[in-house]
Amino acid sequence: MEEKSVLQPTGDDARRQAKTMIRSARFGALATLDPETGAPQVTRVGVSTDFDGAPTLLISGLAAHFPALKADGRCSLLLGEPGKGDPLAYARMSIAANANILERDDADSQRIAARYLAHQPKAKLYAQLGDFRFVRLEPLSASLNGGFGKAFAMTAADLLSNADPALAAAEASAIEHMNEDHSEAIDLYARHFAKAPSGKWGLTGIDAEGIDIANGDDIRRIFFEKPITVPQDMHMILVQMARAARVAFMEV
Secondary structure (H helix, E strand, O other), X not given: OOOOOOEOOOOHHHHHHHHHHHHHOOEEXXXXXXXXXXXXXXXXXXXXXXXXXXXXXXXXXXXXXXHHHHHOOEEEEEEOOOOOOOXXXXXXXXXXXXXXXXXXXXXXXXXXXHHHHHHOHHHHHOOOOOOEEEEEEEEEEEEEEOOXXXXXXXXXXXXXXXXXXXXXXXXXXXXXXXXXXXXXXXXHHHHHOOOOOOOOOEEEEEOOOEEEEXXXXXXXXXXXXXXXXXXXXXXXXXXXXXXXXXXXXXHO
């Protein structure tokens, strides 16, 4: 008799859950292969994302997993934060990937640094130290356990979004402008779209599919109704979202 698969078809809800987990994660467990013994080793790492949603790390050359990744880029990253009660009742995802260690003067490294430090501001204390390097994990596949009866086998395409260079280039100035001049609008995004309490919310990322906001350790992911494709859309959609939130609160 043929065994029934526990895997569910991967739909938009599962993709959105996976992307939310990646975009909102600040830490994860990184598994690498010891270059001397070949044995698996696991360590906790800080996590952010590149513009397209690929996980990014900041690793010291003194850490055991740095020479491991240099010798063999194959790795796995476990994401998911448990709460009270049974830790296995909470969603988690394991991402199989190849690690790309970036040189400090690499253009990709500079872009990733800006996004990483917006997401992980405390990392500024050591990001400039000479032995640290940014690492981009190129996803190969992922296993998402989204809760009881919600297991999904995912591809890299399920996890990543549009990486258009023009969009990525427009992100930093848009974030700076919003955080400096429109903090009230960001608070509206948090309250209306993320159903979060009012607070000192800041914009930490804008990509083709949505925005990331943070208030201290509280991180929220907000998806656009539809992806943006050109830099001009970035300004327009943020204005439209603020307007929609104001209207919604006026109607309450």
